[in-house]
Amino acid sequence: MQEMRIVFAGFGGQGLLFAGKVVAYAGLIDNHEVSWLPSYGPEMRGGTANCSVTLSDEPIGSPLIMDPNNLIAMNQPSLLKFEQDVTPGGHIFVDTSLVTRLPERDDVEVFALEATNMAEEAKLKGLANIVLVGKMLKETGFCSLETVEAAIRKAVPPKKAALIEKNLQALKIGMEA
Amino acid sequence: MSNMAQTEEKIVYQRPHSLLPVVTNYCPGCTHGIVNRLVAETIDELGIEGDTIGVSPVGCSVMLYDFFACDFLEAAHGRAPAVATGVKRVHPDKVVFAYQGDGDLASIGMAETVHAATRGEKITIIFINNAIYGMTGGQMAPTSLPNQVTQTSPYGRDVSTAGYPVRVCELLSSLDGVAYLERVTVDSPKNIRKAKKAIKKAFQNQIDGIGYSLVEVVSTCPTNWGMTPTDAFAWMRENMLPYYPLGVYRDVVAEGYANAAEAAAARAAACPIAMADNPQLDEIHASLPSKAKVQDAMNKAQGGDR
């Protein structure tokens, strides 16, 4: 597998840390080396939230990703903050429900989708994060659909088991987008 | 002679078993000796020497661990209530007491004192208030009286700059975790008997699981006050007792409650979330193990010679 260095970035409450956890679990299921690192502290309280997820076949050095090859950006400030860090040939997934100005780089692939609106239309409010994971899965094929589905089952806490089905739906919407 | 041998011997006074036959470091005329003895008599009378774990402070009673026959820990200055908390949480079925002076308890250890009390730690605190730092040679204490001359208040405690003394029993009496607070002194046989009764009650409360108990003993320090022991008592009666009135400041049992928790619940009755039978918590608590399992796990966790 090509090493996946993914930055998930957006507002607190958009489920970015959870989306990162789903991808990390997918890596765990497929026996890759995995790390997941959140931003933490006051910046989390109502402000931006981001996390770094690395899937690799080599032991992972720094879990803090300075040069992502995949960026999921769920608001404008996050896109501005991270788009220049993405390595040439990398992918940027943008939720255009919330981002108006798209990246102008021509050395990366940009995938724009109205993830938040798509989720809301499907009565899956709050699952734009997983819609974007679905899109990334389709475009990168970092693992199989079955693996991500299993990862969702692991990442959703038992108390919220009712949400598993909705997450799977959101994943499919992203895959088909 | 044979007649005398048949006469029944009646012991009217002897060293308590839990007080070891060692020379203490106390100055002549110091009241620590009296209070040490009262604590030891209490331990003997309750038959708890083998079940008691003491905590000594930093101050004149720092060597307490050498004077008592029960297991003992020496705590850092002011930390005795925290140390006692650690011991009591490991051994909830044992009797844990701390013995502290005014600087230890009401100055450097005030946070530990207040929080052990408000947590309702089921421990017993014996508090010696002699309005001065004795061991370090007579500095101003948190309980030194206004205008009292000490080494570090050579012109008298100036309340405009050094503030006012702390009345510990009054301060702690507002806390819901507290079961029993009494201020006593040991300047006369009558008062010594009263002090003994209070100390015994403070230990009995712990055995009965009633809650945090503290006995404040208004004491003297003839050496650092620069007085004879009898003059010191006179000074104490004249100056300290008006500022630190003797009496009971909290006694939940006398107030008609089974323990501190029941008294606290009554006080909080108008606050829905504080109610002991809060139904919202039942579901959350359902996942917790039984008390028996908890005790079993605790016993396993202790290791040691139990």
Add this chain to the structure above:
Amino acid sequence: MSEKVLMKGNEAIAESAIRAGCKFFFGYPITPQTELAAYMAKRMPKEGGTYLQAESEIAAINMVYGAAAAGARVMTSSSSPGISLKSEGVSYIAGTDLPCLIVNIERGGPGLGSIQPSQSDYWQATRALGHGDFQMVVYAPATVQEMSDVAYNAFDVADKYRMPVMILGDGMLGQMMEPVELPEPKTELPEKPWATTGHGNKRKKNIANSLYLDAEKLARTNDERYERYEIVKANEQRAELVDCDDADIIVVAFGASSRIARSAVRAAREEGIKAGLFRPITLWPFPVDALEATKSHAKAYLSVEMNMGQMVEDVKLVVRDSAPVDFYGRAGGVIPTPVEVLDKIRQIKEGLGE
């Protein structure tokens, strides 16, 4: 073999400590160790254990002192400023020869500093966490799995030598999730005949104390403790060596910075530079013997740390004049990048003039 799960470093320490028989946790909230205390608050009641949020770090460590003297496996955790507050209690614990675990999930300093990861408490941990002559065994795990492993074993080491053990982590290791395989719960715990449990009229009384007014007697307790430290030094040094066998340049790094150094060393090898990574797992005792062995062939050493240069002194004490010892570090919560470390390795390579 149990299933691998994703856990934060903070949580892995907590869970493995519980599985090691630790049933008492006393702490106080501080970032970035928060998850450790929160995990304990949730798990301890289910294990029949005690989680107590103390009024201060000072109170927490003194509760640890009490519980340790009373014979329990007990721990506390905090982050840099909170560890400073605990220093008094740790000195008493060491002076009383009590076993316990102290976790420091370091953040930037000095003062209130930052909440970002740092390794600025190396000196505090290995030299002087508190007054008086004493040492703690200090572990510096570099992965979540290793955080679990050292927490699981820490209590055995603490009990064996009757001394405090510290896990020195940082905000990055504490906050990150990695797969971890958790150990089986320990069922047999060591007897502690010295504990203050109440003598039950069955044995001589026990005293937990660090006060010795007789200077000769106090000197003797120090001598005996240092004899024990020599045994610890002989038995407990731990290090990981990566590609050190033929290395010209040995990068020495621990914990989070060792992960960055590992990436840099790998990149250096790809460029044909014979670099290796020497990773101390114990900071005290410092793995002197393993580092000493590298002196036969290493031409230069580079200490990489998230501080202004602390461990580098221990490296120099071993290397002495056999090779130059360089330092690269970022303080204040800044994490050095592999590229920066690689640049430094290249510079050293050039300096060797080969």
